[in-house]
Amino acid sequence: MASAEQIAAQIMSSKSLCVSSSWLNSFLASSQLNVPVSALTKTALFRVLASDIRESLATNPTSLFPVDISDPAVQERRIPGPIPVQVLDIEDIGTSLWSQVEAIERIERGEAIRGREIVRTVNVGDDNEGAETGSSSNIGTAAAPSASGSSGSGPHRLILQDAHGTKAVAIEMQHIEGISLDKLPIGAKILLRNATVARGMVLLDVNCSTLLGGKIEALDKPWKEGRKARLLQRIDSMRDEANQSG
Structure with missing residues (x-):
């Protein structure tokens, strides 16, 4: 039977993900005996990508956002990583709110x-x-329009979360294949390497961002079901602000 160390080493080698030993031990305890290491590793990776990384990944200072990553006073800095993150929100900032509602x-x-x-x-x-x-x-x-109600033109604004729970805003600076409302589910994992952070925002491009896949079903489904209501609420808020200023 495969050991937790073997599986952890293979996942680290292939995806740069440091899986928690307690999470892996729990995974192995619920797995069938006498399963090849390669099959167990694939299953473990699939479940990691479908999990909340705050529970499934081990942490160290280099694999986490700086605690002050959202500080707008810092003009620019580089975060070497690799830093695995999960997507908590995605927004098409290249398309008007009302156009997105109409598409839905x-x-x-x-x-x-x-x-x-x-x-x-x-x-x-x-x-x-x-x-x-x-x-x-x-x-x-x-x-x-896709099933999510967007042409996916972008650019996109994302909310990312690291394994410690620190959140950061990220902006797509150039088109990244796989980042769109109909392709990127909530809970999807992205690996950041040598990303630039400017004024508290992570600048995403093809050189610093690797999409690993995955989805957290418990987050993705309600996000999709509530998207139209959130867009309408933002439109109402903007209308109220315009009326007040007028």
Whole structure:
């Protein structure tokens, strides 16, 4: 039977994740006996990526955010890492709030956008390609919204959390494949190396960010279900502020 040390070493070597020995011992205690080390390691990694890293990962100073990472008084600094983090929130800051609400509502109605037409998708038997075209609307060219109600154009603003629980705001400085509202679930893990932090914000680019995958189901589902309400609340708040200032 594989030992916790073997599995920990393989996960550290392949993903730079330092798994907690107590978490691994608990995992092994609930696993089947006589399973190959490679299979156990894959299962352990899958569960780590689906876990809260505050429970599954061991910590040391180099694998954590500085405690004052959000200090806007610090003009710029580099955090060497590697620092594993999990995504607590993601926002498309390149698309207006109201456009995002409208995209979600189109998805709720079973509609998508194709060029200048609104298309209502219908399933006929097993034919998933059947579609009923609605009236043409002068809305301009747009990408079809995803199930999350966004074209995923970005750039994106994320809330990241390290294994100690420290949170930081991150901004996508260039497009990173896999970072979008329909591809990046809440609880997904990202590994940061040599990331720049400016005025309290982590600047994400392809050189410092490695997407490891994963999802925390208990966080992802309610986040998706409550997204429209949060967007509407922000729109109302902005309207109230505008009325007060006027």
